[in-house]
Amino acid sequence: MKKFTLSVLAVDDEDAYIEALVSLLTGAGHTVDTASDGVEAINKLQNSSFDLVLLDVNLPRVSGTEVLEFIRQQHLPTEVVMATAVSETRVAVQCIKMGAYDYLTKPYSGDELEAVIKRIGEKRRLVLENSALKSTLSRFELSGTLIGQNSKFVEVLNLASKVAPSDSPILIEGPSGSGKELVAHFIHKNSKRGNNQFLALNCASMPENLLESELFGHERGAFTGAGGIKHGLVEIVDGGTLFLDEIGEIGLGLQPKLLRWLQTGEFRRVGGNRNMSSDVRIISATNKVLREEVDRKSFREDLFFRLNVITLTLPSLRDRKEDIPLLADHFIRKKTPAGKTVSIDPAALELMQTYDWPGNVRELENVLERAMILSSGDRIRAEDIAIPVSRHSSSQQSGEIDSSKTLGQAEPLSEIERRHIEGVLSLVNWNKKTAAKILGISLKTLYTKIHFHQIKEAGGE
Secondary structure, eight states, rough: OOOOOEEEEEOSHHHHHHHHHHHHHHHTTTEEEEEEEEEHHHHHHHHHHHEEEEEEEOOOOSOHHHHHHHHHHOOOEEEEEEEHHHHHHHHHHHHHTEEEEEEEESSSOHHHHHHHHHHHHHHHHHHHHHHHHHHHHHOOOOOOOOOOOHHHHHHHHHHHHHTTTTOEEEEEETTTTSSSSHHHHHHTSSSSSTTSSEEETTTTTOHHHHHHHOOOOOOOOSSSSSSSEOHHHHHTTTTTTTETTGGGGTTTTTHHHHHHHHHHHHHHHBBBBBBBBBBOOEEESSSSHHHHHTTTSSSSSHHHHHHOSEEOOOOOGGGGGGHHHHHHHHHHHHSTTTOOEEEHHHHHHHHTTBHHHHOOOHHHHHHHHHHHOOOOOOOEEEEEEEEOOBBBHHHHHHHTTTTTTTTSSSSHHHHHHHHHHHHHHTTTOOOOHHHHHTTTSSSHHHHHHHHHHHHHOOTTO
């Protein structure tokens, strides 16, 4: 289990006692600041954040009990351990009721102090993991299943399996909706960090100043509305994997800070003056060509090379149409209520394979979800599949529509209508109900137009 190092404020008016505390705590890897009275302690609490305050009950000017009361009134996210004399046990119990984490009776040993700090570190770990869980649950549910038998897709997964055990940064390229986050999750689960946190952040979803706060956290009062300390994702996911989607959207002002963290593991919260560190594996993704963004001076070259140690390029769904039946079956089973069975007509699958899917796998899932809602019965038919005819594969249309004829040429409108209807009918294998739905006309109107234009099915009479 990872050992947490804490930032500690030690408050006591005995110099020898403070020196011994500083030596003991820094020797254990913790960072320590000191104060000799209650006023100094409050001033430091207003200007810096601490994970733990070791607070003597009897302090000059302002007592330890008053400092504890200030901490709780300000809702500071710090744990407080009171130091008391044997005769002050009743006061120590009262401090516990006021919100102190624990108390130690002077003189206490280094082992006693370390045992309390260990419990506080474990509590902090659970708090961070709870924050990570809430962040994960607020996002859409990952299926964790990568579906496909296309050779390019399988090649990407094989490469992902090989690089997963390393800690090297990975850049996943591919169009929107092609499954980049699923691949990132697959890499994480097959890495040595697989039992730790996986968090994802869309870098295009917020302005630069908020993105910095989301990544690195902020201190209380860092900006308007920052009422308390916020733990950044790089802190929350310490020991795990952070997936940065749309990495090409990060502004030039934030890029140097991200680069420094990637190089050293060190960061500062927004508004903070204390260096912190975290051990996180970075997987980033983009639907842009980052090399071109570097050439346009909108993305730092040194950051690009830092992220681009290993590159995986996902094919679009248009380039892996043989996977559509597998994906369709997966999504239908995923969205079908328990105890119910939903199937899909071969004609509907054939129609889906004529479409270029500019939204990729995400669009396919959405279209199938809509079809399941609108279909009558337990069978999805071609007429339930809502896809625009204008985005059907040109290769499917070229054999049936005269490509030498284009809009804007001197040609009767009726001829354009005839060719368009003929092309749609050919596209759906003369399923007239589906063709009428695509054309946006009634079935009766379609029959009228077929008769008027004398359109005949190939091979028919």
